[in-house]
Amino acid sequence: MSRTHINCTINGDETDFLSESGGSLLNALRDDVGLMGVKEGCGTGDCGACSVLMDDRITCACLIFAPEVEGRTIVTIEGLANADELHPLQQCFLEGAALQCGICTPGFLLAAKALLDKNPDPTETEVRYALAGNLCRCTGYDKIIRAVLDAAEGIRASATSGDAA
């Protein structure tokens, strides 16, 4: 089977890998790059478990052919924390019990990051619509929405205190 050589940036590192022709970014990330935090819930773009940031946009990795990421920047859940410091969303998910089984969590965290990067002060409804592409069967979404709103508040607060300093 023919394989394509692909260069891109993943979680800040320049990376190259060989992908099966016709292979999805999801399979490439899991099988070729070894980033198992990217999950497959459906493979058809309906669940959001495979969400990654591609050039800062939330994207279902299962719907992208691996060669499409040539030259692009990808962030997966493995790249969300800043070295030894969790992202505020990760911290709020932990503190707010916003996960039960946790299979949907990587996708939700990245979708929420994409939202907050664009809109640091979303309403509950905005959060609900921004996360509507991610399925969670365990939580009923309540604690996820609260955790995202809490994280947004925390990020805003530290931004203003940072400005003042």
Added chain:
Amino acid sequence: MTMIDENPTGAPSYKWVGSRSIRPDGLDKVTGKARFGADLTLPGMLEGAVARSPHAHARIVSIDTSAAEAMPGVHAVITAADLPDLAEAGAKTDDVFMSEKILARGKVLWEGHPVAAVAATSREIARAAVAAIEVVYEPLPHVLTVDEALADGAPLLHAEMITRGVDPAPKTPSNAASRVVHERGDLDQGFADADVVLEREYTTKPVHQGYIEPHACVADAGQDSRANLFVSSQGHFSLRAMTATTLGWPPSALTVTAAEIGGGFGGKTTIYLEPLAVRLSSKAGRPVRLVMGRDEVFKATGPTSGSRMKIKMGVTNDGKMTAAQVWMAFEAGAFPGSPVGAASMTAIACYDIPNFLVEGFDVVCNKPKVAAYRAPGAPIIAYGVESIVDELARSINMDPIDLRLANAAVEGTQSSYGPVFPRIGFVETLEAIRDSDHYRSPVPEGMGRGVASGFWFNIGGNSTATVHVNEDGNVNVIEGSPDIGGSRASMALFAAEEFGISVDRISVKIADTQTIGFNDVTGGSRVTLATGKVVIDCCRAIKEDLCRRAAKTWDCEIGDVEWVEGQAQHASGTETPLSLAELAETAPRTGGPISVTKSDNVRGAGAAFTTQLVDLEVDEETGVCRVARYTTAQDAGKAIHPSYVEGQMQGGVAQGIGWAFNEEYIHNADGTLDNASFLDYRIPVASDLPMIETIVVEVPNPGHPYGVRGVGEAGIVPPMAAIGNAIEHGTGVRLNDLPMSPVRLLDAINQRNDG
């Protein structure tokens, strides 16, 4: 030494139990490190795929695997011929059925029934090989619903199946696998005593558990008829037993490691892929990973039953329920085993009704074999019973909560399924809703309000745990119950409370089947109760041991030593207390390592009740409903980790809301499933739901050291009826069939308008 009361009846105050600590497995799950079923890769590992029946019912004339076997990269192909024929071996009928579910033998019984499996060097090759397997089928007529399956002359799935539970036994086989009955009192008299008697029929469709993680496992069999299995499962011990039975191996030949599990809700208490993966691995001599696609999850793993129910209930004008007659038939799918037994037991368990007859039938049909789904059976029958209770309340002009209060089961009531209830909290959940801000607020303009209640037994069962004190005084808890919703957090809190040390000093691990003693599946809301109980037993035995060691150090009687807040103290106060860390450090001199294992078949499960309230906005132009406000009150006994208790309540409600409005298996006339994707089988998304308000009621379970009941299941029982009741309240239209989809509701509204 002193200990917390065995059976607290008041409300003891705890330092750790009841706090909202960070769960032990949380960090791995927010950083992507947690390993779920599909996340293990082994050197030389092959990828598997399963060949499945395209027919709902057919005879297998022949299977030719030669072309698949000849493909480069294919290392093993298996069919039923590669597994022992359990029927021939005279195995139990249930085991024969289980093995035929794993791989079809002679006949396929539903679309998606596995007929063969392949292991190859890549998924693509494995799939191509599956396509190259030639199966010749002779299609047979199929039955899809209980009505079709029970009709005269219906085609039979199992030629020799005689209905159990009927006296005298029927002479001829049928698709009715069994009948269960619960009865008491004098039904005719009961209905004669009533002022109002209503009779209704309800239907429901199969719905899927909808866990986001598809079934997945990795098997690594040696050349010695032993294997390691890494698998996403709710119970790696029972899975080991089932897999071994299907393979004809002793269970101990399998070492099963529980992966992190991406949701189960009952659906991962049984086997699908595991024997295939082990057999492929043993045939190929290489590790094999098998992962289902979402379509396979829908087509070949357990939904819960579709059903038909007939319910008749009578009530006096002053609100006394006098009689209930319930008939129900549940689809089991291809093999017997619907949750109709549990449905029959739960049907009217909320109420103290003097005269009743509850009759249930387990019926096979050409759909996937059902699997447990959260409070199996109870939500289905509650849809009917809680709807008719609401109609009864309306017909006698009584508040629906008052009618429930007037007939509620309480401590001392003999339950409809037999046992006398100990202390239970049904009344408290009703009162909590009645007194809630939500119920006291007027129904918003243009909305309907509905209330419904639910019951689930909860269970105890077999659990084992080990607790070690490390040389630094920190504690390891090792248990064998896969954690599907935060139970490790509860175990850590129990241990922290018992030892009087910070929860940060406790680590909790779930061990494989060779490392810890037996544990029943995570299901029936049993883990916090039963596994929690053995963890507590371990901690208490260790505290006794620690006091003994302190007594030895101080050269005093053990009776002079007590364990207080993380340290051993001498009653007289003459000795400097010894902390857990100090005792751990000197352990080699006081008797060696500090470690205890306890196991028990835990009794004393406490029943869970819940009452729920919903405000619904109905768009009469489109039939679309929006849940505007939802409140659920549930008796947790004691909430060990309140956040995860609330999470279980909210999750159950959300699943119930999906079941109420959208979710259903849509089979076409060919008997194949038309909506095997999350696009077409629509589960609730974030924008469909409001916040779900929770009221955690705590009526301690007298059977548990901390009063725990179990919270996983009851939450999904009332939502469908609560929503149906709200629809009627808002529109005057009553729907008796699930799902109450926009199309159905619009039809009913149009009929109302025309009528």
